[in-house]
Amino acid sequence: MKSRKIFLASVLMTGFATTPFTAAQTEAPEWITFSSKLDSMKEAGVGSVVYPHKIHEALYQCDDCHPKIFVDKIGANDINMQKNIDGMYCGSSGCHNSAEAFPLYLCEKCHSGKEKTR
Numbered sequence: 001m002k003s004r005k006i007f008l009a010s011v012l013m014t015g016f017a018t019t020p021f022t023a024a025q026t027e028a029p030e031w032i033t034f035s036s037k038l039d040s041m042k043e044a045g046v047g048s049v050v051y052p053h054k055i056h057e058a059l060y061q062c063d064d065c066h067p068k069i070f071v072d073k074i075g076a077n078d079i080n081m082q083k084n085i086d087g088m089y090c091g092s093s094g095c096h097n098s099a100e101a102f103p104l105y106l107c108e109k110c111h112s113g114k115e116k117t118r
């Protein structure tokens, strides 16, 4: 009985030791809608941001973004356009502030305002 417990404990510990810890372990939906600042967006004449998570997964590694650019939890990042322009979040280097991706002034490409579920 005692040796069985030790065996189980060592299996568990080996499991933890060989699984590298990354912040992004679970899956994200294909599309994520950002609408927490909808009033401000409406004032600026743009819609909510419908973010294609899946497309970004295909282009980058999870840990290119998580956790250093975006906390991997819907709604956990306080994003606004000043921060994007200042090189944070969507405007991080190599992203929508560079030649790598379409620029921040193409508002509608992100602020499509069209809910997508697939």
Ligand code: HEC
Binding pocket: 024, 025, 026, 027, 028, 029, 032, 051, 053, 056, 057, 060, 061, 062, 063, 064, 065, 066, 070, 071, 072, 073, 074, 075, 076, 077
């Ligand atoms: C280009 C950047 C980027 C890449 C690459 C990326 N993500 Fe994300 N991820 C985001 C953004 C942006 C959000 C939404 C954060 C928010 O709502 O504030 C998000 C959200 C998430 C969430 C939260 C889902 C929820 O229901 O709360 C998880 C989990 C996640 N990503 C996992 C992953 C995994 C796994 C990978 C790799 C296969 C990955 N992400 C690749 C940008 C990225």
Ligand code: HEC
Binding pocket: 034, 035, 036, 037, 038, 040, 041, 042, 044, 046, 049, 077, 078, 079, 080, 081, 082, 084, 090, 096, 103, 104, 105, 106, 107, 108, 109, 110, 111
């Ligand atoms: C690369 C994607 C992207 C582009 C391009 C973009 N935005 Fe945004 N914008 C975002 C994200 C993401 C948020 C945060 C949304 C949230 O958290 O609710 C945001 C937030 C906002 C907000 C609300 C917060 C704030 O800063 O007041 C306004 C207004 C806004 N954007 C206007 C614009 C305008 C105008 C343009 C074009 C000049 C633009 N955006 C281009 C992604 C983008």
